[in-house]
Amino acid sequence: MSGNHNHHEHSGDSLVKAARNALVEAGEQWTEMRADVFGALAERERPASAYDLAESVSSLRGKRVAPNSVYRILDLFVRTNLARRVESANAYVANSHPGCQHDCIFLICDSCGQAVHIDDDKLTGALIAAARNAGFADVRPVVELRGICAQCS
Structure with a gap:
């Protein structure tokens, strides 16, 4: 694994x-x-919670959508790399490069809640290597750093 990971960021x-x-x-x-x-x-x-998304989808569809249904779909999205779970916020973000498998690092603003996603395969590779050296298999790093973003500081 070397340096930062290059991929195409999608939107819209x-x-x-x-x-x-x-x-x-x-x-x-x-x-x-x-x-x-x-x-x-x-x-x-x-990042959005399943409850936030259930409200949005309920409004869109004109009928109530249960948060449990949204949770099941979000779990599928995380398993298939379409979304990432921000563990510390119990919330989700869309993966802007769903066809690309790698580990993400989130920078989360304690003031506004913004979550910025960065890739550093060298860093996550070192974490995976350390876990394997400790006897763990199938390791997927979940890295979240909290602080204040540039807009809020």
Whole structure:
């Protein structure tokens, strides 16, 4: 593993298309409900909870959508690399490069809640190596750093 990871960042319709393709390639169906949840997640500038997304999708569909249904879809999205879970906030962000497998590092602002995603395969590779040296297998680093973003400082 070397340096930072290069990949194409998607947004808007390109992101939705990349997400749909990645989900189908993973052997899953891109249903209307999954599309609605992904769309609601992708349009957010900050990490969103399942409850936030259930409200958005309920408004879009004109009928109540249960947060449990959204949680199941979000779990699928995390498993298939369409979304990332921000553990410390119990919230989710759309992965802007769903076809690309790697580990992410989140920088989270304690003031405004913004989560910036950065890639550093050298750093996450060192964490994986340390875990393997300690006898762990199938390691996926979850790295979150908290502080104050440039806009808030």
